[in-house]
Each structure stands twice: as C-alpha cells, then as structure tokens.
Amino acid sequence: MKNIIIKFLALFILLGLTSVFANEHTLMTTEKKMSEHKEETYKSKPIGEMITGFLKSTGVVALINPSDELNAKGEPMSTFHKGLGRVIMILVTFFLFWLAIAKGFEPLLLLPIAFGGLLANIPVAGIAGEHGFLGVIYQMGLSNEMFPIIIFMGVGAMTDFGPLLSNPKTALLGGAAQFGIFGTLVGAVALSQAGFVDFTLQQASAISIIGGADGPTSIFIATKLAPELLGAIAVASYSYMAMVPIIQPPIMKALTNDAERKIKMSTLRHVSRLEKLIFPIMVLTLSILVLPESTPLIGAFMFGNFLKESGVVERLNDTLQNALINITTIFLGLGVGSKLAADQFLVPETMFIMILGIIAFSVGTAAGVLMAKLMNLFPGHKINPLIGSAGVSAVPMAARVSNKVGMEYDRTNMLLMHAMGPNVAGVIGSAVAAGVLISLFQ
Amino acid sequence: MTETNLIVEGFKFMGLGMGTVFLFLIIMIGSMNIMSTIIHKFFPEPQVDNNPSTSVQKDNKNVVAAITAAIAHHRQS
Structure with missing residues (x-):
C-alpha cells in the first residue's frame, strides 16, 4: 500500500517537472518568435527581387516545385501528393461538377462536396488544414458526428411512415x-x-456500411470507426446513391420472372393520425431496449418525424425540412469535400472502397428482391419482388426505381407507395446495423 | 498468439448484425400490429364518424322529401 502511494507521488512529481519544463520550452519559443518578429521589420527591396519573390509564391510554382508542406496529420507529404496528385484531384472535382450539373446526379450533395474538394487541393493556402475554413467546418460538425445527426432529423421530418x-x-x-x-x-x-x-476490422465495417445506401449513416460510422477513410466512403456512398436508377434495374430484372413483376398488391389501408403519432x-422505445448504440441516429430520425406528425409545431417542422437541412447539407458537403485532399484520397485503398461499395450496393438490392420472393412462399398477400430492392434506404430514389420498373411491365401497376414501406424500413434497418457495428467495437 | 482469422470474425459480425436487424424489425412489426389493433378497437378513426353523418343527412333529405310530399298530398285532398 505504502509502496503504491510512494510510486504515485513520484509519478506526480515527475509529471509536474515535465510540465514545468514544457512551460519553459514554450516560453522560450515564444520569446524567440518575438525576437524573430522584431528582426523581420520591412526592408526595402529592389523591384526585381520583389517580382521573383511574388512569382515563387504563385500556385504554378507550388504545383510544379512544391515546398515542404505538412498534411492534416502533421506528417510531411510526398512530392506526388503535393504536385501532380493535386492536379489530378482538381480534375476529379471537375468531373464531379459535370456529373452533378449535366447528369443531375445528387447535385445537392455532389456540388458542395466537389467544390470542397477543389478548395482542399489548393496548394499553399491550406484551406483544409486545421485553421483553414474547411478544416474548421470539419472540426465543427463532422469529427463529432453532428451534421449527419441533423440531416437525420430533417429526413425524419420528411418521412411518412404511413405505407409501412x-x-x-x-x-x-x-x-x-x-x-x-x-x-x-x-x-x-477477405481482401485484406x-x-x-x-x-x-474497423475500416472494413466503415466501408461496408455503404451497402446501407444511406449517406448520413455512412458518414456517422466512418467518422466513428475510420475517419481516415471518410472522404472515399462519403464520395462512394453518395455517388452510388445517385446511381441507384442505373445500378438497380438490371439486378431486379435478372432475379425476377415476368409473372412476378406483374403481381398487383392490394391497396393500402388508411392509417390514422394516432398511429403515425405513436x-x-x-x-425509439424499442431501440432503447434492444440497442442503445443506435439511438443517436434513430432518436434524431424519430424526433424529426414526431415533430411532423404532432401537427402542432408546423414552424419547427418546416425549418427541419427546409432551412436546417439545407444549411447542414452545405456544411456537410464542404466538410466531406475537405477529405478529398490528394494526400488522403489518392491512396490505393480508395479504389478498393469504390469497388467494395458497389458490391455492397448490389448485394443489398439482390437480398431485398430475394427476400420478397421468399416471403411469397408463405401464405398471405403476395408481394411484388420489385419492391424488395427499395429495402436499401436511398429514400425515395429506390422506391421510385421500383415503381418505374414495375410500370415497364404493367402500365397500371403503381408500386410507389408499396415500395415506400421497405424504403423507410431500410433507413431504420441500416441505423440498427450501424448501432450493431459501433457496439461491437466498444 | 496466433493471428485472428479476420474472415471468421467477419462471419461472426454478419450473423450477429443480421440477427439483430431482423430481431429488431420483427419486434417492430409485432408492436405495429398490436398498436394498430388497439387503436382501431379503442380509438376509432374520426373518418368513421363522417360516414354516419353523411348518411344521417341523406336520411334527413329523405324525411324532408317525405314530409313535403305528405303536405302536398294533404293540401291537394
């Protein structure tokens, strides 16, 4: 007992001493800086020297002949990442602009992300660094998982659980x-x-959540489990969400036959307001009981929905659905874009994340369709397997795809509202899956 | 210590994860069904009230028609 106390005392003294030294050290450095500052008073220079000095500080020089720069982690960057890598990333952001504007792929998110990426790759300025404004945005709401949660509130306020x-x-x-x-x-x-x-295992989990097709959830998990992969995961997640209408139909058609695609589902019954309110x-109560780890996401989601269904706070509901989610989307996009800096994005892992992401997406779609076919083996109302693909939670895009594919085979078969059920259940499902993954690493 | 087999770990995660997701959703479906039965039993929808009122109105019209017809008949005779 006495021994332990002595050891503790010794430890405290040691800690105290080191902190004193550290203080002296900082004092010394500040003094030194002060003196340096005094020496750096302005001296008159010939115009030629001024011009060369200015030319050396241009972006062209910085890209071709980069100076020593540190990345966000404080490690020196490789020459490739400082020069050519940045040029490549800037071209990539131009490609993303084209996708968003000309092709209409999720422009609401892709444009802020791409522009953030463009700003993050500017040499010398260090916008994505710790004190640059993108870095500040990232610190403000992404590294502490704030923005995805706010987005979830807005999505909750936009969601109608009636079909479910x-x-x-x-x-x-x-x-x-x-x-x-x-x-x-x-x-x-298996790849690793x-x-x-x-x-x-943490990184693998963060990547695989792309299969949930839920942008905010992906970002939430990535910042918790593998912040170094955030940029690639967010870009993969949102670009695949935007490509739902291209990726899903071939899988849906391959797994169903003509008769199944023409199944008509019975009309939905009316849902009372009280049900929607409860x-x-x-x-939320269930998630508290089963999986408290998922309550940040589900709690925010249900908060938004509860405000909407209560019907007495129309102003708050309106703010959540419009102003708040729009503001947060801007910040979220820019913050994610800051992770498109060359030294973090141009790494071999990114390619694997992109490939794994599309596999995750396709497997999720296929599993939903197959589950619908499995459920049709049991007695009861038949389900059109085309709505199974809407189980991935890209709301409401996946449901629209189900509807569109259904209409291709039978003009009168309206599947949209039927597909909204699995669609919103998918949001809850991926939030639960996220909770499981987080709880496994506690 | 031998290196942990990551693939086996992955399958464990899968079993646990899918199990939890389905368990959660099945409980959710069950409670949704219970909730809707309770609500339909004890708190019937206001829409149900609309139908009787419209039928009452219809009845009223019929009654009014019958009375006017009766009065007209009475006056004629």
Missing part, C-alpha cells in the same frame, strides 16, 4: 437489404486477409 404502418411485414425487406452491409464486411476482410490491401415513440 399499413403493410408492416414489408419492413422485413428493409432488413434483408442490410445483408449488403454485412456481406461486404466479409468481402473486405488475401493481402491485396490492409483493412482493419409510431416514432414506439420505435
């Missing part, structure tokens, strides 16, 4: 689509086991 409440069993489709997440998790660790790339509280 009127046909509850379609929620299972939203669960099956989460298979994309965990299937890809196995794929990612085979020696292609070195992903830790539902968010009920789901």
Whole structure:
C-alpha cells in the first residue's frame, strides 16, 4: 500500500517537472518568435527581387516545385501528393461538377462536396488544414458526428411512415437489404486477409456500411470507426446513391420472372393520425431496449418525424425540412469535400472502397428482391419482388426505381407507395446495423 | 498468439448484425400490429364518424322529401 502511494507521488512529481519544463520550452519559443518578429521589420527591396519573390509564391510554382508542406496529420507529404496528385484531384472535382450539373446526379450533395474538394487541393493556402475554413467546418460538425445527426432529423421530418404502418411485414425487406452491409464486411476482410490491401476490422465495417445506401449513416460510422477513410466512403456512398436508377434495374430484372413483376398488391389501408403519432415513440422505445448504440441516429430520425406528425409545431417542422437541412447539407458537403485532399484520397485503398461499395450496393438490392420472393412462399398477400430492392434506404430514389420498373411491365401497376414501406424500413434497418457495428467495437 | 482469422470474425459480425436487424424489425412489426389493433378497437378513426353523418343527412333529405310530399298530398285532398 505504502509502496503504491510512494510510486504515485513520484509519478506526480515527475509529471509536474515535465510540465514545468514544457512551460519553459514554450516560453522560450515564444520569446524567440518575438525576437524573430522584431528582426523581420520591412526592408526595402529592389523591384526585381520583389517580382521573383511574388512569382515563387504563385500556385504554378507550388504545383510544379512544391515546398515542404505538412498534411492534416502533421506528417510531411510526398512530392506526388503535393504536385501532380493535386492536379489530378482538381480534375476529379471537375468531373464531379459535370456529373452533378449535366447528369443531375445528387447535385445537392455532389456540388458542395466537389467544390470542397477543389478548395482542399489548393496548394499553399491550406484551406483544409486545421485553421483553414474547411478544416474548421470539419472540426465543427463532422469529427463529432453532428451534421449527419441533423440531416437525420430533417429526413425524419420528411418521412411518412404511413405505407409501412399499413403493410408492416414489408419492413422485413428493409432488413434483408442490410445483408449488403454485412456481406461486404466479409468481402473486405477477405481482401485484406488475401493481402491485396490492409483493412482493419474497423475500416472494413466503415466501408461496408455503404451497402446501407444511406449517406448520413455512412458518414456517422466512418467518422466513428475510420475517419481516415471518410472522404472515399462519403464520395462512394453518395455517388452510388445517385446511381441507384442505373445500378438497380438490371439486378431486379435478372432475379425476377415476368409473372412476378406483374403481381398487383392490394391497396393500402388508411392509417390514422394516432398511429403515425405513436409510431416514432414506439420505435425509439424499442431501440432503447434492444440497442442503445443506435439511438443517436434513430432518436434524431424519430424526433424529426414526431415533430411532423404532432401537427402542432408546423414552424419547427418546416425549418427541419427546409432551412436546417439545407444549411447542414452545405456544411456537410464542404466538410466531406475537405477529405478529398490528394494526400488522403489518392491512396490505393480508395479504389478498393469504390469497388467494395458497389458490391455492397448490389448485394443489398439482390437480398431485398430475394427476400420478397421468399416471403411469397408463405401464405398471405403476395408481394411484388420489385419492391424488395427499395429495402436499401436511398429514400425515395429506390422506391421510385421500383415503381418505374414495375410500370415497364404493367402500365397500371403503381408500386410507389408499396415500395415506400421497405424504403423507410431500410433507413431504420441500416441505423440498427450501424448501432450493431459501433457496439461491437466498444 | 496466433493471428485472428479476420474472415471468421467477419462471419461472426454478419450473423450477429443480421440477427439483430431482423430481431429488431420483427419486434417492430409485432408492436405495429398490436398498436394498430388497439387503436382501431379503442380509438376509432374520426373518418368513421363522417360516414354516419353523411348518411344521417341523406336520411334527413329523405324525411324532408317525405314530409313535403305528405303536405302536398294533404293540401291537394
């Protein structure tokens, strides 16, 4: 006992001494800086020297002949990442602009992300650095998972649980689509086991959540488990969400036959206001009981929905749906864009993340469709397997795709509202999956 | 210590994750069904009230028509 106390005292004294030394050190350095500052008074220079000095500080010189710069982690950057890498990344952001503007791929998010990426790759200015404004935005709301949560509130306020409440069993489709997440998790660790790339289990989990097709959830998980991969994960997640209408239909058509695609579903019953009002509280209660780790996401989601369904706070509801989510989207996009800096994005892992992301997405789609076919083996109302693909939670894009593919085979078959059920269940499902992944690493 | 087999870990994650997701959703479906039965039993929708009122109005019209017809008939006779 006495021994331990003595050891503790010794430790404290040691700590005290080191801090004193550290203080002296900082004092000395500040004094030194002061003196340097005094020496740096302005001297008159010939105009030629001024011009060369200015030319040396231009971006052209910085890109061709980069000076010593530190990256966000304080490590020196490689010459490639300082020069050519930045040029490549700037061209990549131009490509993203084109995708957003000419092709209309999720422009609301892709444009802020791409512009953030453009700003982050500017040499010398250090906008994405710790004191640059992108860095500050990142610190403000991304590194502490604030922005994804606020986005979730807005999404909750926009969500109507009516279709799910009127046909509850379609929620299972939203669960099956989460298979994309965990299937890809196995794929990612298999890749790193085979020696292609070195992903830790945390990184593999963060990548696989792309299969949930839910941007805010992906960002939430990535900042928690693998912040170094945030840029690639967010870009993969949002670009695949934008490409839902291209990726999903071939998979849906390959897995279903003509008769299945023409199944008509019974019309949805009317859902009373009271049901809609109780539902968010009920789901939140369940998540508190089953998986408290998922409550940040589900709690924010249900908060937004509860405000909407309560019907008495129209102003707050309106703010959540419009002003707040728009402001947050701007900041979120710029903050994610700051991770498109060459030294963080142009690494071999990015390619694997892109590939794994699209696999995750496709597996999730397929699992949803197959689950619908499985459910049709049981007695009860038949389900059109095309709505299974809407289990990935890209709301409402995936539901629209189900509707569109259904209409291709039968003009009168309106699947949109039926597909919204699995679609919103998918959001809950991926939030639960995220909670599981977080709880596993506690 | 031998290196942990990451693939086996991955499959464990998958089992646990999918299990939890489905468990959660199945409980959710169950409670949704219970909730809607309770609500339909004890708190019937206001829309149900609309139908009787419209039918009452219809009845009223019929009654009014019958009375006017009766009065007209009475006056004629």
